[in-house]
Structure formats: structure tokens, C-alpha cells
Amino acid sequence: MLIARISNNTSRSLHTISIHTRLENSSKFTRIQSRFQHRRLSVYPKYNALSKLLLRTTTSPSQISTSTIMSTIERSSPPSPISPPTPPEHPSKVLVLGAGNFGSCLADHLGDSHHEVYLWAREAAIVKHFNEHHRNPKYLKHHHFSRNITAVGPELPDAEFIQNMDVVLFAIPTQFLRETLKKMHFHFTKNLESRPLLIFVNKGIEVGTHALTLEIIADTCGPDVAKAATFISGPSFAKEVVQRQPTSVSVASLTESEADRAALLFHQPHFRCYTGNDPIGLELSGALKNVYAIAAGAADGLGFENNTRAMLITRGLAEMTRIGTAYGASPLTFLGLAGIGDLFLTCNSPNSRNYTVGYRLGKGEPLDMITKTLGSVAEGVSTAKGVKIIVDELGIQAPIATFIYEVLYEGKDVLVAVRELMELPPSRELDLSPTTGAPARKLMEKLGLDSTN
Numbered sequence: 001m002l003i004a005r006i007s008n009n010t011s012r013s014l015h016t017i018s019i020h021t022r023l024e025n026s027s028k029f030t031r032i033q034s035r036f037q038h039r040r041l042s043v044y045p046k047y048n049a050l051s052k053l054l055l056r057t058t059t060s061p062s063q064i065s066t067s068t069i070m071s072t073i074e075r076s077s078p079p080s081p082i083s084p085p086t087p088p089e090h091p092s093k094v095l096v097l098g099a100g101n102f103g104s105c106l107a108d109h110l111g112d113s114h115h116e117v118y119l120w121a122r123e124a125a126i127v128k129h130f131n132e133h134h135r136n137p138k139y140l141k142h143h144h145f146s147r148n149i150t151a152v153g154p155e156l157p158d159a160e161f162i163q164n165m166d167v168v169l170f171a172i173p174t175q176f177l178r179e180t181l182k183k184m185h186f187h188f189t190k191n192l193e194s195r196p197l198l199i200f201v202n203k204g205i206e207v208g209t210h211a212l213t214l215e216i217i218a219d220t221c222g223p224d225v226a227k228a229a230t231f232i233s234g235p236s237f238a239k240e241v242v243q244r245q246p247t248s249v250s251v252a253s254l255t256e257s258e259a260d261r262a263a264l265l266f267h268q269p270h271f272r273c274y275t276g277n278d279p280i281g282l283e284l285s286g287a288l289k290n291v292y293a294i295a296a297g298a299a300d301g302l303g304f305e306n307n308t309r310a311m312l313i314t315r316g317l318a319e320m321t322r323i324g325t326a327y328g329a330s331p332l333t334f335l336g337l338a339g340i341g342d343l344f345l346t347c348n349s350p351n352s353r354n355y356t357v358g359y360r361l362g363k364g365e366p367l368d369m370i371t372k373t374l375g376s377v378a379e380g381v382s383t384a385k386g387v388k389i390i391v392d393e394l395g396i397q398a399p400i401a402t403f404i405y406e407v408l409y410e411g412k413d414v415l416v417a418v419r420e421l422m423e424l425p426p427s428r429e430l431d432l433s434p435t436t437g438a439p440a441r442k443l444m445e446k447l448g449l450d451s452t453n
């Protein structure tokens with residue numbers, strides 16, 4: 001990369017430094033931008049063209065040394081061993097529903113992979129801004145999005161639009177999914193061949209019904225649609241995916257050929273997909289890890305360190321596996337990317353919204369203040385309610401999830417929860433529940449399948 005020269009124009013107190021450099025893609029630009037923010041330089045880079053980076057700054061350029069700027073840019077662009085996305089033989093038309101962090105991120109990934117992408121947003125202002133600037137003014141604000149994306153909305157796309165799509169991807173938080181599917185169900189025919197591939201990426205359990213997404217789809221769109229629905233889950237922070245950082249996810253469906261289609265659509269050198277046929281295990285993994293991320297955040301907020309976090313992750317995995325197998329999922333699923341992979345990610349990072357909720361609880365903030373100011377969904381908060389009901393109905397031990405429920409909804413003090421958790425009597429380390437998968441059997445019956453299918 002050549003950084004030829006730094007020149008500047010001054011207009012009032014805002015200076016523009018123009019750097020001639022080569023930016024092959026907007027993700028490199030995003031990395032440069034976050035580096036500058038990290039250094040608190042008050043520098044606002046503007047992705048201008050392939051050959052020019054404009055830095056707007058309130059600090060006089062004379063106070064920012066050339067070497068600072070150059071080294072910041074150079075460290076932002078580590079030599080990447082990863083090949084750029086491979087264009088597909090047949091690009092797909094994809095509708096992504098939900099222009100939050102993850103919907104926007106996945107739309108970008110598919111646009112970056114040369115598919116024709118439509119991103120539905122509920123807010124007219126987001127649709128307008130996105131189409132004019134290729135930016136989302138509310139989520140992933142610093143990212144410059146693929147030009148293969150067109151924003152649509154705020155009305156939900158109609159039947160004709162949907163029938164013209166190869167893929168419809170739902171990136172809508174679990175609590176709003178049923179109402180969205182109810183409005184759209186008649187667009188999805190019973191016939192698999194004439195229906196778009198349906199992909200769901202939400203990670204939660206519905207409040208009130210404690211239903212998984214598979215059941216919400218069956219209730220609203222019928223068993224045929226649910227049987228072919230595909231689910232993606234795994235350690236995948238939106239802001240790292242848009243930077244093309246190496247990432248892997250699990251993709252599951254009861255119809256394995258549909259999971260293969262979804263994996264093929266997403267698979268790229270920087271984004272690996274692994275398929276499976278246990279959507280119930282995959283869904284429970286994604287939903288449950290959010291509850292344990294709240295626990296890990298709370299422990300950090302209280303000032304506990306590494307031993308405590310390692311304990312919570314490991315005992316969280318034991319609880320997740322016990323709940324999952326009692327529900328009727330495969331224990332192996334919890335050892336995959338959607339299970340331990342995502343649990344490890346979210347319990348270890350302040351980039352996780354669920355971890356952040358826990359951390360702030362640990363610091364003594366009340367829950368309603370945290371959720372009001374978080375600016376984004378933390379599915380673990382609502383999911384804790386459904387988990388409590390499932391655990392009680394199955395009659396199994398899940399002390400960490402139970403304490404999180406009590407802290408969130410019964411006013412239990414976090415410190416008291418920690419003390420009570422640590423003072424539980426010794427128990428066997430790894431024991432799967434003797435109950436035998438009744439909830440999954442009931443769900444399979446609803447889909448017209450017997451549980452051995």
C-alpha cells in the first residue's frame with residue numbers, strides 16, 4: 001500500500017486531510033476507522049473512492065503527526081491470508097427481513113458475495129438513508145455496505161415480491177417473529193419447489209408460549225414450511241463479520257437438503273458453514289447461551305475474574321446440554337459452534353449485548369434502565385422467562401439459569417445469587433437428565449413427523 005502524501009484544507013475548525021492510498025474494500029476502511037476511534041483522535045475517515053481516504057478532524061493536522069496516521073492505517077490493514085468472496089455460479093435474489101445489526105450484517109455478507117439483496121427495514125428513514133448512502137444510520141453505523149443491497153420498506157414486501165425471491169432470511173428478534181410471520185404466511189406455498197428457501201437467525205424463546213422458532217413457524221405457516229425451514233447460529237458478532245474476519249457457523253434443518261442450500265449460499269473463504277439436522281438443539285444452544293452470557297457479564301461486573309468466568313462457561317455448558325437433551329436435542333449439538341462456540345464468544349466479550357446487560361447488573365444498575373439504554377436487543381433477558389418454565393416443566397437442575405431468572409424478575413440481589421450458587425451442596429459433574437425428550441416429540445407430532453425421523 002502506498003501512502004503518497006498528506007495535504008490539508010482548512011474550513012473553519014474542521015480540517016480535511018487527504019491521504020492517497022489504496023483501499024481494496026470497504027471492510028478495510030471500517031478497520032481503519034475503528035483504529036482511529038480507538039486512538040481517540042477525533043478523526044472521521046470518509047470512504048471516498050478506491051484510491052483516496054479523507055480524514056476529517058477537529059484537531060489541527062499539525063498536531064497529528066504523519067507517522068501516527070501512517071502507522072494507524074498500516075496496523076489497520078494486517079496482511080489477510082483470506083481470499084476474497086467467490087462469486088456464485090448463479091446469484092440468488094435474497095430478501096433479508098430486519099435491518100438491525102445482524103440483518104444488515106448478513107445482507108452485507110450476501111451482497112459482498114455478489115448476490116442480489118433486498119433489505120427490509122421498518123423505518124422509512126432507514127430505507128431512504130440506506131439507498132442514498134449505503135449506510136445504516138442506526139446499526140453498524142460506520143460500515144459502508146455492499147452496493148448489491150437495495151433497502152425496501154417500511155411496508156412488508158407483498159406476495160409478488162416474495163415469490164420472485166430465491167431466499168427469504170428472517171433477522172427479526174424472537175418476540176416479534178410470530179406477528180411478522182402471521183402477516184406473511186400466505187406468501188409461502190406448501191410446495192417446496194415453488195417456495196423460497198427460508199432462513200432464521202434469531203436466538204431466543206418466545207415469552208408466553210416458551211415456543212422455539214420451529215414451533216412459531218409451524219403455528220403460523222404450517223408444518224410443511226417448518227419442516228423445510230433452516231436455522232443459522234454460531235459465534236458471529238455482526239461487526240466482525242462485516243470486516244470479513246474468519247467466522248464459522250452451524251446451519252441446521254429437518255430437511256438436510258435445505259440446510260445444504262443455506263450453507264452453500266453463505267459459505268465463503270472468511271465464513272465457513274457446517275451443516276446438521278438438529279434444529280431443536282441448534283435453537284436451544286443459541287437461546288440458552290444468551291442467558292449464561294448475562295451470568296458471565298454479571299460476574300465480571302461484580303469484579304470476579306478468570307476462574308469465575310471459566311466456571312460459568314463450563315457449568316453453563318453442562319446446564320445447556322442437560323436442558324437440551326431433556327428437551328429432546330442431541331447432546332453433540334452443544335459441543336458445536338452454536339453451543340460451546342457461541343457460549344464462549346458471548347461470555348467473554350463486552351461486544352455481546354447479553355454480557356453487557358449482566359455486567360451492568362453486576363455494577364448495580366436496575367434492569368429497566370439497562371434495557372432502555374442498550375439500544376439493541378438482548379434476547380437473553382426475555383428468554384430467561386421461557387427457560388425457567390421449560391426447566392420447571394422438565395423437573396431438571398439448572399441453577400445458573402434459575403438464578404438469572406430470579407435476578408431479572410424476582411428482585412434477587414446479584415451478590416446473594418452468587419453466594420447461594422456457590423453454597424449449593426456438591427453434585428455429580430456431568431449427568432444427563434433421565435427424562436426423554438417429551439417437548440421435542442410433541443413438536444415433531446405437530447409437524448407430522450415421528451421423533452425418529
Ligand SMILES: NC(=O)C1=CN([C@@H]2O[C@H](COP(=O)(O)OP(=O)(O)OC[C@H]3O[C@@H](n4cnc5c(N)ncnc54)[C@H](O)[C@@H]3O)[C@@H](O)[C@H]2O)C=CC1
Binds near residue numbers: 099173180201202203
Ligand atoms: N448482532 C449479532 O451479532 C447477532 C444477532 N443475532 C440474533 O439476530 C436477531 C436480531 O438481532 P439484531 O439484528 O442484532 O438486533 P438489533 O437490536 O440490532 O435490531 C433489532 C431489529 O429488530 C427489528 N424490530 C424491532 N421491533 C420489531 C417488530 N415489532 N417487528 C419486526 N421487527 C422489529 C428492528 O427494526 C431491527 O431490525 C436476534 O435474535 C439476535 O439474537 C444472531 C447472531 C449475531
Ligand SMILES: O=C(CO)COP(=O)(O)O
Binds near residue numbers: 290353377379
Ligand atoms: O449471538 C451473538 C453472536 O454470536 C450476539 O450476541 P449478543 O446478542 O449478546 O450481542
